[in-house]
Amino acid sequence: MNKLVDNLNNLDDVRPSSLSHLESLESESIHILREVASECENPALLFSGGKDSAVVLHLALKAFYPERLPFSLLHVDTEHNYPEVIQYRDAVVSRNELKLIVASVGDSIKKGRVHLRAENEPRNKHQTVTLLDAIEEYGFDVCIGGARRDEEKARAKERIFSFRDEFGQWDPKNQRPELWNLYNARVFPGENIRVFPISNWTEEDVWEYIKREDIQLPSIYFSHQRAVVKRNSLLVPITDLTPARDGEVIEDMFVRFRTVGDITCTAPVASNARSIDEIIFETKTTRITERGATRLDDQTSEASMELRKKEGYF
Amino acid sequence: MDTNNPTTVSGLLRFITAGSVDDGKSTLIGRLLFDSKTLHEDQLSAIQASSRKRGMQSVDLSLLTDGLSAEREQGITIDVAYRYFSTPSRKFIVGDSPGHIQYTRNMVTAASTADVAVILVDAENGVKTQTRRHLYLAHWVGVSRVVFAVNKMDTIGHNQTTFELIRDSLINLAREIGYEAVDVIPVSALHGDNVVNRGENMPWYRGNTLLEYLEQVPGAHDSSNQIFRFSVQRVLRVNRDNVQKFSAFENIDCRGYQGLVLSGQVAVGDRIVVSHNGSEARVQRILLSNKRFGQAAISGQSVTIFLANDIDVSRGYTFSNPDQPMSVARDLDAALCWFDENPFDRSKTYLMKYGSDLMRVKVKEIQYRVDVNSLERLDAENRLAMNDIARIQLRSQRDIAFDKFAVNRETGVFILIDEINNHTVAAGTIQ
Numbered sequence: 001m002n003k004l005v006d007n008l009n010n011l012d013d014v015r016p017s018s019l020s021h022l023e024s025l026e027s028e029s030i031h032i033l034r035e036v037a038s039e040c041e042n043p044a045l046l047f048s049g050g051k052d053s054a055v056v057l058h059l060a061l062k063a064f065y066p067e068r069l070p071f072s073l074l075h076v077d078t079e080h081n082y083p084e085v086i087q088y089r090d091a092v093v094s095r096n097e098l099k100l101i102v103a104s105v106g107d108s109i110k111k112g113r114v115h116l117r118a119e120n121e122p123r124n125k126h127q128t129v130t131l132l133d134a135i136e137e138y139g140f141d142v143c144i145g146g147a148r149r150d151e152e153k154a155r156a157k158e159r160i161f162s163f164r165d166e167f168g169q170w171d172p173k174n175q176r177p178e179l180w181n182l183y184n185a186r187v188f189p190g191e192n193i194r195v196f197p198i199s200n201w202t203e204e205d206v207w208e209y210i211k212r213e214d215i216q217l218p219s220i221y222f223s224h225q226r227a228v229v230k231r232n233s234l235l236v237p238i239t240d241l242t243p244a245r246d247g248e249v250i251e252d253m254f255v256r257f258r259t260v261g262d263i264t265c266t267a268p269v270a271s272n273a274r275s276i277d278e279i280i281f282e283t284k285t286t287r288i289t290e291r292g293a294t295r296l297d298d299q300t301s302e303a304s305m306e307l308r309k310k311e312g313y314f
Numbered sequence: 315m316d317t318n319n320p321t322t323v324s325g326l327l328r329f330i331t332a333g334s335v336d337d338g339k340s341t342l343i344g345r346l347l348f349d350s351k352t353l354h355e356d357q358l359s360a361i362q363a364s365s366r367k368r369g370m371q372s373v374d375l376s377l378l379t380d381g382l383s384a385e386r387e388q389g390i391t392i393d394v395a396y397r398y399f400s401t402p403s404r405k406f407i408v409g410d411s412p413g414h415i416q417y418t419r420n421m422v423t424a425a426s427t428a429d430v431a432v433i434l435v436d437a438e439n440g441v442k443t444q445t446r447r448h449l450y451l452a453h454w455v456g457v458s459r460v461v462f463a464v465n466k467m468d469t470i471g472h473n474q475t476t477f478e479l480i481r482d483s484l485i486n487l488a489r490e491i492g493y494e495a496v497d498v499i500p501v502s503a504l505h506g507d508n509v510v511n512r513g514e515n516m517p518w519y520r521g522n523t524l525l526e527y528l529e530q531v532p533g534a535h536d537s538s539n540q541i542f543r544f545s546v547q548r549v550l551r552v553n554r555d556n557v558q559k560f561s562a563f564e565n566i567d568c569r570g571y572q573g574l575v576l577s578g579q580v581a582v583g584d585r586i587v588v589s590h591n592g593s594e595a596r597v598q599r600i601l602l603s604n605k606r607f608g609q610a611a612i613s614g615q616s617v618t619i620f621l622a623n624d625i626d627v628s629r630g631y632t633f634s635n636p637d638q639p640m641s642v643a644r645d646l647d648a649a650l651c652w653f654d655e656n657p658f659d660r661s662k663t664y665l666m667k668y669g670s671d672l673m674r675v676k677v678k679e680i681q682y683r684v685d686v687n688s689l690e691r692l693d694a695e696n697r698l699a700m701n702d703i704a705r706i707q708l709r710s711q712r713d714i715a716f717d718k719f720a721v722n723r724e725t726g727v728f729i730l731i732d733e734i735n736n737h738t739v740a741a742g743t744i745q
Binding site: 027063068153156176188202 | 323324325326354355356357381382383384392393394395396397398400404405407419420422423426427455456547548550551552556557558559561562563572573574601603605610611612614615616618629653665667668669670724727728729731736737738741
């Protein structure tokens with residue numbers, strides 16, 4: 001320990017008297033992550049390269065600091081990715097010496113576990129099969145995810161430690177009571193708990209934290225020029241998977257992504273925000289929610305997310 | 315620390331809304347979100363469409379929080395929905411909690427993390443059974459402050475005299491249950507009076523609007539007691555095989571204790587006692603979440619504590635101030651709320667999660683049950699069914715270091731788990 005005193009001359013002199021909202025949220029998330037690591041046999045941290053999973057990973061690295069992460073990362077890969085996101089994912093993994101498992105929807109298709117109705121259809125909902133197969137193959141008892149309650153109304157109802165039965169099903173009418181900071185992480189073999197350490201964070205909190213902690217993100221989160229068409233009040237990026245339809249006018253616009261997912265169902269928003277400060281300003285003043293502005297698959301019915309979660313989705 | 319915020323109230327406030335089924339809880343939250351400009355256009359257009367589909371004339375703000383299809387189908391709240399909004403001075407986490415007695419466990423789930431309970435009362439009907447039950451449960455689970463929103467003031471012509479009668483009965487009821495000071499605010503969630511904006515309908519009311527109240531009220535940790543308690547979640551053992559690259563700990567072997575300061579504070583140089591075995595040690599270093607060493611840590615902070623000498627410490631142990639140690643016993647008195655559909659089974663042992671500790675316990679005796687509607691004591695009848703609240707005696711498989719709930723709400727609480735199915739079957743407070 002004396003060597004530490006020599007090595008580290010960076011004592012914080014501040015005696016705190018109360019916690020800011022970000023400090024409270026961070027502390028709660030770290031407490032949750034430490035509970036998972038202590039109570040569960042074989043957790044996996046779901047990592048897509050998106051901003052929410054980047055924040056959860058950052059919190060996990062802090063929670064166990066200076067120890068390395070005591071569990072692996074799992075990417076349920078739609079294979080409908082922007083290359084910047086995969087480059088980012090791999091850079092993060094190598095920089096932090098993490099163990100990454102990639103379970104791809106493409107493999108599930110090859111194995112006949114997933115059947116496509118159209119070749120380039122969105123693969124978001126198909127991730128459920130790939131995820132559940134990976135959970136079974138690797139024997140994960142817990143999957144740690146970056147979902148937030150402010151994203152969507154079914155998520156707003158979900159526990160921080162969310163129990164899934166052997167079919168991966170969420171039973172929203174019969175959730176385990178979850179009191180104080182006492183979490184029940186117990187499962188039998190084959191069952192699984194989804195743990196959401198940033199349940200109580202908002203989109204704005206995530207951005208403020210990314211700024212405070214200087215967390216690196218894929219470049220497509222920041223304003224860049226991209227070929228898009230306007231379709232149903234959303235901007236649809238033009239890619240090999242998502243060509244323009246007859247009669248649509250392709251425009252080169254300055255856009256950024258508020259959320260990163262399957263190319264075929266994630267839309268960017270018009271934006272000139274190149275810095276985190278500019279993004280925070282836009283987040284504070286936007287009149288449209290994160291999913292409302294960006295997801296092409298959540299609005300099909302009032303209960304799409306609830307239905308997917310009941311089937312085993314994240 | 316946040317230098318933009320010179321006040322001492324914490325930057326985050328968690329509150330719940332509770333109250334009788336038709337008292338307008340969800341509408342009130344909708345109003346808070348709407349008038350504080352948190353509601354987004356796509357959310358509003360979604361509930362507009364939904365309201366039209368259900369044949370309603372105006373927008374039903376309660377559709378915002380009733381997020382499950384079964385809830386929208388039945389028009390009731392089954393489980394807590396969390397919502398988030400902020401004003402320039404504070405961030406808020408709102409738990410919209412269910413009113414029906416069969417969802418008591420979801421109501422106490424919501425209340426257990428709340429700093430404040432906003433309890434709605436219908437101005438036309440005054441205090442109802444559910445009002446009493448929710449007030450009792452909020453107190454039972456440890457919510458430190460209560461504010462009543464007397465809603466639907468428009469239906470009684472904004473009458474001051476009627477309001478004052480309700481106010482006085484609420485103050486008396488709250489005192490009976492254990493709240494010495496409560497605030498009572500006349501509101502109309504439907505029209506927005508005294509929620510965010512004052513409105514013009516009740517010039518006789520000069521107190522805070524609901525939002526003003528919420529912006530100023532202290533949070534739980536602002537007023538938590540000063541007795542130091544730190545729950546050890548994890549023993550950190552750093553060596554060259556598991557150290558993070560580029561960390562300041564490379565080439566250093568050491569052992570520390572990761573956990574949460576549950577109450578009070580701790581500073582470098584303080585002596586601590588390990589509640590489970592009485593060993594004492596001095597705090598040598600406190601590693602903060604910013605990966606720097608700090609002088610001190612306060613309640614609510616997740617930190618890592620390094621001690622000056624090696625003593626026996628495992629997950630589940632608690633560090634305390636040696637002048638204010640925890641009590642130690644195998645037999646405990648507790649108040650229990652039973653959640654599970656399967657009633658309590660006398661022949662079983664249950665797992666008790668207490669802090670980060672886990673042990674087997676038996677319920678030795680059920681002394682009496684409480685009728686949460688009338689607050690009267692009922693005969694124990696040797697049974698505990700779903701939603702029953704009872705006073706019991708527990709016996710633990712080994713000595714347990716504990717605090718009474720009345721002394722420390724952070725360390726006086728536990729849950730019971732049934733090992734057969736892993737259900738969280740009950741929650742309790744140590745009496």
